[in-house]
Structures are given as C-alpha cells and as structure tokens.
Amino acid sequence: MAGNTSVPGATVVARTIALLAAFDEEHPRLTLTELSQRADLPLTTTHRLVNELTKAGALTRTSSGYVVGQRLWQLGTLAPVQTDLRRLASPFLHDFYAGTLATVHLGVRDKLKVLYLDRVSGQRSVPVVSDIGSHLPLHATGVGKVLLAHAPEAVRREAMKSLDRITPYTITQPAQLKAQLDRVLTDGYATTYEEMSIGGCSVAVPIWQDETVVAALGVVVPSLKRDKVRLVSGLRVAAHGIGRSLSSRRSGTR
Amino acid sequence: MAGNTSVPGATVVARTIALLAAFDEEHPRLTLTELSQRADLPLTTTHRLVNELTKAGALTRTSSGYVVGQRLWQLGTLAPVQTDLRRLASPFLHDFYAGTLATVHLGVRDKLKVLYLDRVSGQRSVPVVSDIGSHLPLHATGVGKVLLAHAPEAVRREAMKSLDRITPYTITQPAQLKAQLDRVLTDGYATTYEEMSIGGCSVAVPIWQDETVVAALGVVVPSLKRDKVRLVSGLRVAAHGIGRSLSSRRSGTR
DNA sequence: GGTAGGCTTCCGCTGAGTGGAAGGAAGCCG
DNA sequence: CGGCTTCCTTCCACTCAGCGGAAGCCTACC
Structure with missing residues (x-):
C-alpha cells in the first residue's frame, strides 16, 4: 500500500x-x-x-x-469458548462452588498455556492468581496438567522444554512431570501441591465431548489431605454434566 | 492500496x-x-x-x-467493561441472586441500546431474552429505562424516535415514556410491566461512580405487586456497593 | 457425469498506506 | 516565564501492498 x-x-x-x-x-x-x-x-x-x-x-x-x-x-462474547463452553458450564461451576466454597476454574489449552475461561470464588476462598482470560503455565496448575496429559504427544514434548520454577514445589523435572501426566490418564484427575502458589493445592478433571477432552475443571483449596476424594467425585459429576450439555447442543462445531 | x-x-x-x-x-x-x-x-x-x-x-x-x-x-476480557465493571459487580450480583432467586442483570448503555454485561439466573427464574453481550432496546427494559433517564438530552431525544412495540404493553408514546423517565430520576428506580416479554416485570436502579451513572442493575420477576419495595432496597444496596468498589479502584479511567 | 456452490490461486493495475519532518499542546522545572 | 520534555497531530510525495475479475479446483448432490 x-x-x-x-x-x-x-x-x-x-x-x-x-x-x-x-x-x-x-x-x-x-x-x-x-x-x-x-x-x-x-x-x-x-x-x-x-x-x-x-x-x-x-x-x-x-x-x-x-x-x-x-x-x-x-x-468476544460470540466466540465459541464463551457461547458454548462457558455459558453451559457456568451453572455447574456455581453449583459446585455453592457446595464447597472453594475457588472453581474452567480452562482450555491455548498452545502451551492454560487459558482460564471462568472462575467462581468468594471471600473465604484461597487467593489465586488466575483471572478470567488469563494465561498460566500448563505444568504448575491442576487444570493445566489435565489438559497437557490429554494433549497430542508433540505438545507434551514441547511443553516439557520449559518447566519454569514458580514456587519451590513446582515440578521442573520432565521425567517427574511425565510420570504424573501418565497417572492423570489412568486416574482421571490431576493434583498440584503448592506448585503454583504457596498455600494453594488443586485438583482438576477433564471435560469430555465425544471422545475428546475439550476443557478442564478444577478447584483450588488450602489442603487436599481430607477432601480429595470428595472433591474429585464432585468435579466428575460437574464435568460430566458439562460434557453432556456440550454434546447435546450444536454438534457440527469442528 | x-x-x-x-x-x-x-x-x-x-x-x-x-x-x-x-x-x-x-x-x-x-x-x-x-x-x-x-x-x-x-x-x-x-x-x-x-x-x-x-x-x-x-x-x-x-x-x-x-x-x-x-x-x-x-x-475482550481486557476491556474495562469486563475488568472493572463486571469483575467488581459479579459478587454483588451473586449475593443478590442468592437472596432473591430472581434473574439479575448488569447493563450499560451502548448508543441507543442496552448492552448486557452480566446475568445471573437459575432454573426457576423467569425466562428472559437477554444474554451476556446482547443488545436490547432501552425503552422496554428496566435497566434500559434507568440508563436512558440518566443519558444526555440528545440521546433521550434520539431514542424517543423509535419506540418499537415488542409486546402489547410496550410503551410507544414518547410523552408517556418521558414522564416515566422523569419519575426514574426522582424515584431512583425504573420498572417495566410485561413491556419486553409477557409474564416478566422488572425493576432497575442506577450504579453511580463519582456523580455519573455508569451502569444499571436490574431484576426480572413474574410480578412486582408484592416485592417491589424489598427488591428496590436490595438493588440499591448492591448498586451502592458496586459503585464504591468502582471508585476505590483505579480512578484515572476516563 | 453433470452441474451447482463454495473455496483458492493467479496476476496486472494503481491509489491507499506509509513514515519522516514539522507543528501543536500540555505539563514540569528552575 | 521561558525553555525543555513528552506526547499527540497534521502534512505530503513516493510507491508497493492490496484489489478484484477471471479461471481453476474440490466436494457434494442429483
């Protein structure tokens, strides 16, 4: 020109x-x-x-x-992440929050980061870094580990190259992370222990739509000792509900 | 080029x-x-x-x-409507929803329409047309009437020119709407009675930030007969809280 | 195998876009 | 109060990025 x-x-x-x-x-x-x-x-x-x-x-x-x-x-409100995922997931997030009063997250993978689509939290919740629309590392968050575990092999390899240390507990050894990711696939959930911020642990589960993991749902709590089993089953119910809502809506998305 | x-x-x-x-x-x-x-x-x-x-x-x-x-x-998540207004208002909307179980709306004026920034609703709420990011007419919604009442004279005049009928109860007479808008200024709230959708009434109040109305907060309910006073005072508390949060955050916005 | 609908590639012409230079406007400091 | 800095706006001549008609391609449907 x-x-x-x-x-x-x-x-x-x-x-x-x-x-x-x-x-x-x-x-x-x-x-x-x-x-x-x-x-x-x-x-x-x-x-x-x-x-x-x-x-x-x-x-x-x-x-x-x-x-x-x-x-x-x-x-932006017309983007599928908003109109489909977020809108359908929102009631499930709120229900889950109401039952646990723990910060709930909905995220998708965007290249080598987690993109947080929604967050429900209250006054008493553990303070967290994430905000709607923000990007966080895959290897240091519960939601991120779930998404990375279900990502194509190329993405996993690429992500392993830059395991930045965020807290002293962040996993920075590729082999250790790989072992965890493999467990995520068999267990069906991922956890973090103060790997992203001190005083914050998390559990997350995948959200499936027709054989594919399209997003992940996670909570942040001060400790996982007591509630892990209860949280995982609650998350699974919510994630399953979201997945079903997704499948029943417009299917010709991809 | x-x-x-x-x-x-x-x-x-x-x-x-x-x-x-x-x-x-x-x-x-x-x-x-x-x-x-x-x-x-x-x-x-x-x-x-x-x-x-x-x-x-x-x-x-x-x-x-x-x-x-x-x-x-x-x-889009970086836009001030999202980062400031919506994020700060969200807990107030949820609190209000928890107390009333009625659909709560947050909206701003965008030219001659209401732009809905957020909505909290449940299963039992009155079904409403609005969705996050959607545009609705100013003259047929509670939130819209509040925003129009506090809009510059030029906008009011312009809006009066196209009072489309949506239901049989929609106000289409400029004089009648003008009288209502004047009352909104003195009363501090606006109402609608099945003007946007049959079976839905609404009340809305302005959200002030330093002498200026920046947004409006409203609820949709099946009937206003009983609860109007209670809803208005609840909305006012919430709107006041939002306004204060706005002022205390970054002030050099405009 | 025809044909209709949607997408992609090709290519020569030209005015929309470029960015340095110069000119405000507003604020700060001595 | 005059000079200095920082930030924004206007001007203008040069030219290549963008334009869009035409032709080709790929499914899908009948």
Missing part, C-alpha cells in the same frame, strides 16, 4: 493485529506512544490505525491512554 | 472491521461467502483478509464456517 514501508511485506491486517496484541493483562491501558513501541510501528502509522480503530469502537480513548473498546468485548 | 478498488476511500482497517461486524448473536458462525456478502466485500478480498485474521487467531475456521477466535475473546 505504501511505498516507503520500513518493513516491506507487512500487511495492514498484520499491523493492526500487532497493535491489538500490544494489550495484555499487564498492559490493559496504553498510550499512543506505548502502542507504537510495543507493536514496533512508527508513531505516525500507529496514530492512523489507532484512530480508525477508535472510530470503529474497537478501542476507546481515555485520558490516560487507549483501552479495548466495548465493540471488541462484545465480539 | 489497490488500484482497482470497487469502493475507493475504504481503508483496510474499515474492511476488516466490517468483516468482524458481520458476526452477531444471530450469526456467530459464517462461511466465507456469507462473510463476503454481509461485509459487502468481493469474495477474493474477503478470502485474503479472513485468511490473515485466521492465521493471527482472531478467527477460527471450523468445518461449518468461521467463528470468532480465542484471541479476540481474550482481548
């Missing part, structure tokens, strides 16, 4: 995506200059594109920078 | 937005051809743009068409 492009070959769509990708959990609000730096685009170009996105409602300008606009939020 | 453009003056960003805007509640899944028709773009152009969006994760291709991708959903 333009003659004097600094990086020929880059398309407008790619630049636009780069701008949007500049927003993340740590940077939900960015100034024009920050956007231009994070997207690695000249200020002028950023200005033009951002203006247009703002006019369209994709971004909103505030006194302290640009934020993601309502229009994009609304588009 | 291109010499032989059918509609000169249209930018790539505008075309891309048009493509994304082709998705809505009734059309969360579209084929390439449908996208090209709904966005009013040549098939070839659509193909190129959609391919790029898919590569970037903004859209996902399924066997039966394209859907909004995880990447866009995640971006």
Whole structure:
C-alpha cells in the first residue's frame, strides 16, 4: 500500500493485529506512544490505525491512554469458548462452588498455556492468581496438567522444554512431570501441591465431548489431605454434566 | 492500496472491521461467502483478509464456517467493561441472586441500546431474552429505562424516535415514556410491566461512580405487586456497593 | 457425469498506506 | 516565564501492498 514501508511485506491486517496484541493483562491501558513501541510501528502509522480503530469502537480513548473498546468485548462474547463452553458450564461451576466454597476454574489449552475461561470464588476462598482470560503455565496448575496429559504427544514434548520454577514445589523435572501426566490418564484427575502458589493445592478433571477432552475443571483449596476424594467425585459429576450439555447442543462445531 | 478498488476511500482497517461486524448473536458462525456478502466485500478480498485474521487467531475456521477466535475473546476480557465493571459487580450480583432467586442483570448503555454485561439466573427464574453481550432496546427494559433517564438530552431525544412495540404493553408514546423517565430520576428506580416479554416485570436502579451513572442493575420477576419495595432496597444496596468498589479502584479511567 | 456452490490461486493495475519532518499542546522545572 | 520534555497531530510525495475479475479446483448432490 505504501511505498516507503520500513518493513516491506507487512500487511495492514498484520499491523493492526500487532497493535491489538500490544494489550495484555499487564498492559490493559496504553498510550499512543506505548502502542507504537510495543507493536514496533512508527508513531505516525500507529496514530492512523489507532484512530480508525477508535472510530470503529474497537478501542476507546481515555485520558490516560487507549483501552479495548466495548465493540471488541462484545465480539468476544460470540466466540465459541464463551457461547458454548462457558455459558453451559457456568451453572455447574456455581453449583459446585455453592457446595464447597472453594475457588472453581474452567480452562482450555491455548498452545502451551492454560487459558482460564471462568472462575467462581468468594471471600473465604484461597487467593489465586488466575483471572478470567488469563494465561498460566500448563505444568504448575491442576487444570493445566489435565489438559497437557490429554494433549497430542508433540505438545507434551514441547511443553516439557520449559518447566519454569514458580514456587519451590513446582515440578521442573520432565521425567517427574511425565510420570504424573501418565497417572492423570489412568486416574482421571490431576493434583498440584503448592506448585503454583504457596498455600494453594488443586485438583482438576477433564471435560469430555465425544471422545475428546475439550476443557478442564478444577478447584483450588488450602489442603487436599481430607477432601480429595470428595472433591474429585464432585468435579466428575460437574464435568460430566458439562460434557453432556456440550454434546447435546450444536454438534457440527469442528 | 489497490488500484482497482470497487469502493475507493475504504481503508483496510474499515474492511476488516466490517468483516468482524458481520458476526452477531444471530450469526456467530459464517462461511466465507456469507462473510463476503454481509461485509459487502468481493469474495477474493474477503478470502485474503479472513485468511490473515485466521492465521493471527482472531478467527477460527471450523468445518461449518468461521467463528470468532480465542484471541479476540481474550482481548475482550481486557476491556474495562469486563475488568472493572463486571469483575467488581459479579459478587454483588451473586449475593443478590442468592437472596432473591430472581434473574439479575448488569447493563450499560451502548448508543441507543442496552448492552448486557452480566446475568445471573437459575432454573426457576423467569425466562428472559437477554444474554451476556446482547443488545436490547432501552425503552422496554428496566435497566434500559434507568440508563436512558440518566443519558444526555440528545440521546433521550434520539431514542424517543423509535419506540418499537415488542409486546402489547410496550410503551410507544414518547410523552408517556418521558414522564416515566422523569419519575426514574426522582424515584431512583425504573420498572417495566410485561413491556419486553409477557409474564416478566422488572425493576432497575442506577450504579453511580463519582456523580455519573455508569451502569444499571436490574431484576426480572413474574410480578412486582408484592416485592417491589424489598427488591428496590436490595438493588440499591448492591448498586451502592458496586459503585464504591468502582471508585476505590483505579480512578484515572476516563 | 453433470452441474451447482463454495473455496483458492493467479496476476496486472494503481491509489491507499506509509513514515519522516514539522507543528501543536500540555505539563514540569528552575 | 521561558525553555525543555513528552506526547499527540497534521502534512505530503513516493510507491508497493492490496484489489478484484477471471479461471481453476474440490466436494457434494442429483
């Protein structure tokens, strides 16, 4: 489109995506200059594109920078993760929370991370890092271990390459993690013991839709000593219910 | 960018937005051809743009068409309506629901519609049309009336021009609606009586953040005869709590 | 095996997009 | 109060990214 492009070959769509990708959990609000730096685009170009996105409602300008606009939020509500999984799972999460008062999570695998789709927690629950829409490592969360255990072999291998230590109890030995993942497949649930945050343990089970694990359901509690069996069976009931709801809705999804 | 453009003056960003805007509640899944028709773009152009969006994760291709991708959903979670309003309001909605078992709604005004940000409902609740992310008319919903009453005069005038009839009880006379909106300002709450759906009445109150109405909170019940006073005071407590949470968080928002 | 519907590839033309430079605007500091 | 910094906006000439018609491809259905 333009003659004097600094990086020929880059398309407008790619630049636009780069701008949007500049927003993340740590940077939900960015100034024009920050956007231009994070997207690695000249200020002028950023200005033009951002203006247009703002006019369209994709971004909103505030006194302290640009934020993601309502229009994009609304588009997000049309994504299958929201319309199918999250909407159907929500009542099950709430029922489970009501029975245990422990923080409940719904997550899917997004490449080599867990993407948290929903969370129900209260005042008394163990404080947790995860928020809706946030990404956490696969190897240090209950939900993550379940998803990784059921992931294709290539993904498992790739994930093993970067087992970052988060707490002293995080599993960083590939062999140890592999053994755990194999047990997840046979046992049907995964656990963590202070591997993501001190004082927080978790159990998680897979959610099946027609032979495939599409998501995982987990709880975070201070300790697993007493309640593990009870939690696992409760999670299984909920996960089974979610899976059935999923299958009975539109089936021609993939 | 291109010499032989059918509609000169249209930018790539505008075309891309048009493509994304082709998705809505009734059309969360579209084929390439449908996208090209709904966005009013040549098939070839659509193909190129959609391919790029898919590569970037903004859209996902399924066997039966394209859907909004995880990447866009995640971006949406960074919007202030989600991070601020919805996240802070969620516990209040749940508390209120637990106490009344009536469907609770959180909404903001988006131009001349209500945009529903959250909804908590159960099995026994009155069935309602609204879903998270959906748009409903301002004049036929409790939440909408509150938001319209507190909207700028220009918006009120504009909204008065199209008072579509939805049920036999929908208010379609501008004068009658105006009188109601004035009462909303003095009373501090709005009501509807089967104006949106038969068998459903609603009450709603504004949520204030520093002198400004930023959202509205409402319930839907089968009848208002008995419980109106109790519901209004409960809603006010919740709305006040949400408003205070909002003010105490980041203040440099606008 | 015909044909209809949807998707993909090809390719020459050109104006939309580019980004440096210069010009505000707003805030801070000595 | 004038200079300095930071951030945003406007201007403009150059040119290649984007455009879209045409043709080809692949299922699926009759």
